[in-house]
Amino acid sequence: MSTGTYSSVKEKSDEIAAILRDISLLIGQERGLAINLETGGNVMAGLGFTSNAHALAVRAQDIQQGIFKIIVLGEFKHGKSTLLNAMLGGRVLAARATPCTAIVTMLVNGDSSNVSVYKTGQDSPQVMSLEAFTSEYQLTREDQETLNKQGYINRFENIDYAQIECQHSLCGNGVRLIPTFRSYFTEKSI
Numbered sequence: 001m002s003t004g005t006y007s008s009v010k011e012k013s014d015e016i017a018a019i020l021r022d023i024s025l026l027i028g029q030e031r032g033l034a035i036n037l038e039t040g041g042n043v044m045a046g047l048g049f050t051s052n053a054h055a056l057a058v059r060a061q062d063i064q065q066g067i068f069k070i071i072v073l074g075e076f077k078h079g080k081s082t083l084l085n086a087m088l089g090g091r092v093l094a095a096r097a098t099p100c101t102a103i104v105t106m107l108v109n110g111d112s113s114n115v116s117v118y119k120t121g122q123d124s125p126q127v128m129s130l131e132a133f134t135s136e137y138q139l140t141r142e143d144q145e146t147l148n149k150q151g152y153i154n155r156f157e158n159i160d161y162a163q164i165e166c167q168h169s170l171c172g173n174g175v176r177l178i179p180t181f182r183s184y185f186t187e188k189s190i
Contacts, residue, residue, distance in 0.1 A: 102143060106163045
């Protein structure tokens with residue numbers, strides 16, 4: 001990619017990120033005062049859609065940082081983790097004949113052998129070994145029954161996502177691989 005092309009893409013990315021941040025302010029928490037928008041103008045912001053505003057702010061930050069998320073979406077027991085393990089050439093995610101990925105797990109570039117679990121309302125992640133993560137967060141038979149009845153699992157409601165680092169080139173250059181199931185994808189902002 002030439003320097004001119006990169007500069008053009010970077011400018012457009014920055015512009016899109018600024019628009020998303022402005023929309024986030026417009027629909028977010030009511031402020032009671034006029035604010036200046038990055039893209040121009042002075043408005044009374046805040047419609048009270050704080051969760052949507054937060055999601056847009058996260059997207060703006062991802063765009064600005066050059067993060068590209070690839071989501072592998074499907075039902076339980078349909079091979080999302082198996083597919084990603086095959087693409088990565090080894091066992092990075094737990095994969096079995098029974099459902100085993102109970103929370104959203106993001107594969108990122110890095111060399112840590114630990115898993116970082118991000119919980120709602122906490123600034124720092126809980127860091128644990130891959131074995132401890134697999135044991136604590138895989139679905140039990142009781143979880144499967146609850147999921148079939150309720151459509152969600154209460155014991156994971158305070159978990160935003162887990163992050164596993166790997167050295168594969170697929171996860172380079174800001175790419176993040178995310179296997180997730182349909183109901184979780186619609187409830188959480190990934």
